Amino acid sequence: MSTLASSLRPFTKNPISHKKPNIPAFSTTIPSSSYPINSNASLSFIAPLEAILFDIDGTLCDSDPLHYYAFRDMLQEIGFNDGSPIDEEFFINNISGKHNEELCRVLLPDWEFEKAMKFMVDKEVLFRRLAAEQLEPISGLNNVCKWVEDLGLKRAAVTNAPRANAELLISMLKLQDFFEVIVLAEECARPKPFPDPYLKALNALNVSPNHTFVFEDSVSGIKAANAAGMPAVGMATRNPEQMLLVAGASLVIKDYNDPKLWENLQKMVHQKSSL
Incomplete structure (x- = not known):
């Protein structure tokens, strides 16, 4: 079997070459309703919060x-x-x-x-x-980014995606000036689910894993965050809630407007002000 040519000509008759896929129609067939999200989870133990680390694909945007x-x-x-x-x-x-x-x-x-x-x-x-x-951002992303900026928290994007993908998505989301650091797994010794990319981000930002949490949408990303000593908020953008919780997510949310997320963020701010 010959190597595929770099040209996209073999796909000229493909329907996705001529019309946009119906993204809302993408749905998992894995049942998750029997595994409830832990709405009582709290992230207040990491206060005072120093930084938030974000995955890109499926976490910043529904890609x-x-x-x-x-x-x-x-x-x-x-x-x-x-x-x-x-x-x-x-x-x-x-x-x-x-x-x-x-x-x-x-x-x-x-x-x-x-x-x-x-x-x-x-x-x-x-x-x-x-x-x-x-490409569209995950609902509520702009609100979270503004909250992070207003508090002066450090932030980084940490991804297994290749550089060209990461740069395109961050540019399309207009987050070039938001992230202080972008860590690519391809520039680390090992990609997620190993902790290397997240450990590199912590080192670059000079923050403690004890005061940092991660937004992730995949099993490999959640395992990487946990292995680096940080809790992960699972984004149930597409992957089943059960899968994210079993992987080790401390909390699972539907998007950045989820009340559970904001309850946790406000608790961390209140606890910081009380210290």
Whole structure:
């Protein structure tokens, strides 16, 4: 099987090349209603709060559907799964949150590594083309960013995404001046779920993990945050609530407008002022 060309010509007849995917239609098939969100969780133990670290994909913006569409169509193009398109459950369980080098082993174990990485690079090109047309921030993101700035908290973006993706998404969200530090897993010894990217962010900001928490939407990201000594607020943007809680999320929210989040933020501010 030949290496995919860098050109996107093989996808010119693909529906996603001509119209925007219906993002709201992307939904998990994994049941989560039987596993309630822990609404009593509290983050007040980390007060006084010094910093907040943010993942990018699925945490700042609802980008997982675009990754799913790109992987679905490109994997089908090469005959993966006998040519049957992957479904959302497969994407959530096997792809979401993983670094591209790991995905080479998961999805294309029989390919030479260079060829598999070329496939991943082409997939990211398609993803960026889709993202440039329709990316939207997670609801309430601007309010949280303003709250962080008003309090003078330190902040960093920490991602497994390649540099081109991270720069595009942060630029489209107009957060270039918001983040003091951007940590790329590809520039660390190990990506998430290892703690290396988050430990690098803590070191760069010169803050303690005892007074910092993380916003994450994936299992690998939550495990990385916990391994670095920090609690994680799970963003149930697309991944099931149960999955995030089992991974170790201290609290799971639907978006940045969730009352549970603001209750916790206000408690931390009140506790800081009382110290």
